[in-house]
Amino acid sequence: MTDDVRILTTTLDPAALTTELVNDRAHSQGALVTFVGMVRDLTANPVSAMQLEHYPGMTEKSLAAIIGRARARWPLGRALIAHRVGMLHPGEPIVFVGVTGSHRREAFAACEFLMDYLKTEAPFWKKEFTPDGERWVEAKPSDGEAAQRWRAAQQQQQ
Amino acid sequence: MIEVLFFARVRETLDLARLALELAEPTTVGALKAQLAARGANWQALFAERPVLAAVNQELALPEVDRDR
Numbered sequence: 235m236t237d238d239v240r241i242l243t244t245t246l247d248p249a250a251l252t253t254e255l256v257n258d259r260a261h262s263q264g265a266l267v268t269f270v271g272m273v274r275d276l277t278a279n280p281v282s283a284m285q286l287e288h289y290p291g292m293t294e295k296s297l298a299a300i301i302g303r304a305r306a307r308w309p310l311g312r313a314l315i316a317h318r319v320g321m322l323h324p325g326e327p328i329v330f331v332g333v334t335g336s337h338r339r340e341a342f343a344a345c346e347f348l349m350d351y352l353k354t355e356a357p358f359w360k361k362e363f364t365p366d367g368e369r370w371v372e373a374k375p376s377d378g379e380a381a382q383r384w385r386a387a388q389q390q391q392q
Numbered sequence: 393m394i395e396v397l398f399f400a401r402v403r404e405t406l407d408l409a410r411l412a413l414e415l416a417e418p419t420t421v422g423a424l425k426a427q428l429a430a431r432g433a434n435w436q437a438l439f440a441e442r443p444v445l446a447a448v449n450q451e452l453a454l455p456e457v458d459r460d461r
Binding site for chain 1: 397399400401404442445447450451452
């Protein structure tokens with residue numbers, strides 16, 4: 235079982251990461267769920283590029299800790315989080331989360347859990363470049379609510 | 393002594409990436425924010441505008457967290 239956290243300064247290749255997980259999983263793992271997030275291109279709110287800053291060291295630690303929490307909740311095989319930093323343009327993949335498990339249910343749940351916590355607890359900051367200038371994007375309250383949902387679900391189970 | 397690192401919007405607003413601070417006694421994240429806000433008008437505006445996330449030893453921290461946790 236290898237936990238993987240990769241911070242990439244060049245292109246993120248979701249197909250290559252998916253193939254890696256398919257080939258590298260244990261044979262008892264019949265499920266692989268992946269999520270790929272891409273830079274959106276919104277006509278109402280044109281963003282020509284975005285710059286992603288992070289806190290090297292803390293980023294890797296916090297993502298590894300999030301994977302550890304997912305493992306405490308579900309029996310998982312591989313868990314891989316890859317995240318871009320630096321300059322990105324609309325359409326480019328920015329994040330990849332891939333989880334293998336024996337069954338689809340835990341793989342789906344863990345993949346969503348990892349994304350929800352990544353959005354609230356990993357030290358990434360996004361600056362958007364638009365025709366009107368540059369702006370830092372603050373964390374959206376809805377991202378915090380998503381992570382809160384998992385906490386509530388766990389308390390109900392206890 | 394502690395070293396405070398600034399990122400993203402905060403770093404650009406202050407034009408400062410790191411700051412070494414001598415502390416007379418252990419402090420908390422909340423007290424440290426108040427201390428920083430008192431350094432000048434742009435510092436004060438920064439902390440008043442929007443919540444500023446903080447981490448202690450690379451772990452996300454709430455305002456009441458001790459420096460040496």
